[in-house]
Amino acid sequence: MTVTGDVATLSILIEAIAAEDEALGAALKDKSVRYAVNEALVAGDTAVTDCDEIAFLPPVSGG
Amino acid sequence: MIRVASEPFDPAGELKAYERSCETAGAVVSFLGKVRSGSKGGAVTALELEHYPGVTEKTMAKIVTEATARWAIDEPLIIHRVGRLAPGEAIVLVAVGAAHRRDAFEAADYLMDYLKTEAMFWKKEMREDGEAWIEPRESDYNDARRWDGAKDTN
Numbered sequence: 001m002t003v004t005g006d007v008a009t010l011s012i013l014i015e016a017i018a019a020e021d022e023a024l025g026a027a028l029k030d031k032s033v034r035y036a037v038n039e040a041l042v043a044g045d046t047a048v049t050d051c052d053e054i055a056f057l058p059p060v061s062g063g
Numbered sequence: 064m065i066r067v068a069s070e071p072f073d074p075a076g077e078l079k080a081y082e083r084s085c086e087t088a089g090a091v092v093s094f095l096g097k098v099r100s101g102s103k104g105g106a107v108t109a110l111e112l113e114h115y116p117g118v119t120e121k122t123m124a125k126i127v128t129e130a131t132a133r134w135a136i137d138e139p140l141i142i143h144r145v146g147r148l149a150p151g152e153a154i155v156l157v158a159v160g161a162a163h164r165r166d167a168f169e170a171a172d173y174l175m176d177y178l179k180t181e182a183m184f185w186k187k188e189m190r191e192d193g194e195a196w197i198e199p200r201e202s203d204y205n206d207a208r209r210w211d212g213a214k215d216t217n
Binding site: 032036039040041055057058059060061062063 | 096112115117118121122143154155175178179180181182183184185186196197198199
């Protein structure tokens with residue numbers, strides 16, 4: 001999947017993904033999903049660029 | 064000491080080494096988490112543990128920093144497995160040395176609660192009838208919430 005356009009923040013990226021793939025978008029918008037940009041946990045309004053490593057993290061289950 | 068282990072480890076040997084390193088501790092509390100041989104979905108044949116290298120260690124370090132600030136304890140030991148584990152194998156070992164037992168008990172309990180709800184690990188149970196990702200139970204979140212606001216350090 002290629003997301004084009006003005007993707008300035010994580011929230012905008014998620015919307016862009018949702019426009020391409022509804023099911024994936026819904027999964028990413030689940031309240032339990034957390035985000036990491038360049039290996040740091042962040043909120044949804046974080047700025048992102050083409051060069052960032054972005055991770056969508058489902059509920060953890062360690063221990 | 065935080066370690067993400069991709070190979071089986073020897074809990075007894077690790078605990079012995081940690082005990083020796085806590086020279087001034089009057090108490091060492093430890094917890095060992097193991098792979099269950101059965102769950103609601105039937106017999107468990109294996110457990111697959113994934114992590115996010117780099118981020119997992121950071122989330123573990125944060126939990127340790129918080130525990131160390133909160134209780135009078137020595138640097139805790141946490142070893143957490145990743146990869147494919149067989150029933151009965153050790154998943155996680157937490158050990159905490161302290162001058163007195165209460166700090167050691169509480170810090171070990173706290174570390175486990177937050178390892179379950181904050182550290183970046185994902186478990187998949189391989190069962191005879193299929194496979195399933197494990198999510199934390201509501202009780203796990205409630206366990207972690209017990210520590211909110213309870214700032215008593217003694």
